[in-house]
């Protein structure tokens with residue numbers, strides 16, 4: 001069997017790269033072994049502003065301008081709705097925070113996203129006395145729905161195999177790659193935290209962070225915006241909300257834990273003061289990096305092996321741009337931004 005590409009992993013990174021290949025009419029086969037859950041459990045929020053410090057996310061406007069049409073096109077293609085648009089409301093803790101918000105909204109980069117008006121109206125069920133600031137152009141991709149729909153689509157196209165990719169079985173030559181009975185020109189590894197088991201790239205400094213979320217049903221809470229306070233509360237409809245997320249750099253398992261739940265329940269006391277019931281809990285490992293920039297590029301010796309990883313806490317916004325950059329680099333020789341190129345570690 002001959003294809004142009006093998007993609008290892010079908011989370012947000014693998015999906016975005018597969019789309020680049022489809023657009024360019026390249027042939028490929030994906031391997032997916034269900035070993036990681038990050039893209040399945042993600043909150044899925046896209047948000048161009050760092051809400052702790054009121055600064056812009058790195059290259060936020062550029063990423064959003066590619067990501068929003070990217071997901072809209074996928075909704076059409078898969079005939080599934082997964083982009084839920086809403087505003088984010090940041091609850092202020094003090095007058096000082098209100099003032100900082102007001103100054104930030106005057107920043108030329110943030111102007112597009114931050115609403116300068118401070119909302120002082122109380123919201124029923126929400127704790128806080130200092131009002132809210134609103135971020136525009138935000139929303140949530142239901143990544144579970146998206147990834148599942150995309151995997152089904154690839155099954156129909158007969159270009160995905162649900163099995164572990166075994167790195168030891170790769171034969172790399174100058175002009176091609178052989179893997180079992182498959183011959184291809186390029187392998188792109190999109191393995192998330194699974195990268196730790198990849199002998200070609202596991203020297204890269206992945207600083208993974210486990211995250212847990214709970215889903216609650218709060219009948220007396222009726223908000224249609226994402227509330228950012230001591231944690232995120234994402235509206236899902238029918239008085240259900242995703243609440244999260246934790247950050248744990250020690251536990252490397254993707255299993256939900258009692259301590260994760262307790263941490264969220266404790267923080268939630270500072271966010272809402274109405275009764276609720278926990279109806280679900282999920283966990284996954286975010287593929288984060290110390291310098292907060294993705295891992296994109298090709299192997300220093302084996303140029304037919306490439307990587308797309310390190311999407312960290314912002315896979316939804318980053319994946320389409322990073323996939324485009326990697327594709328243009330491999331196919332057209334367009335240089336990668338040095339900030340994302342894995343050459344920075346050599």
Ligand SMILES: Cc1cc2nc3c(=O)[nH]c(=O)nc-3n(C[C@H](O)[C@H](O)[C@H](O)COP(=O)(O)OP(=O)(O)OC[C@H]3O[C@@H](n4cnc5c(N)ncnc54)[C@H](O)[C@@H]3O)c2cc1C
Nearest residue numbers: 009011012013035036039043044045165192194211315316
């Ligand atoms: C709790 C939580 C909340 C989050 N919230 C948000 C959010 O609100 N917004 C946002 O943008 N991001 C969020 N993220 C981050 C986001 O989930 C990640 O950035 C993104 O999912 C990473 O995608 P990925 O494809 O690189 O990795 P993954 O999703 O981990 O995908 C890698 C895939 O590769 C497969 N794989 C690995 N090794 C092999 C192998 N050898 N053979 C075959 N298959 C293999 C795995 O099974 C997996 O499906 C959150 C993450 C977590 C955990």
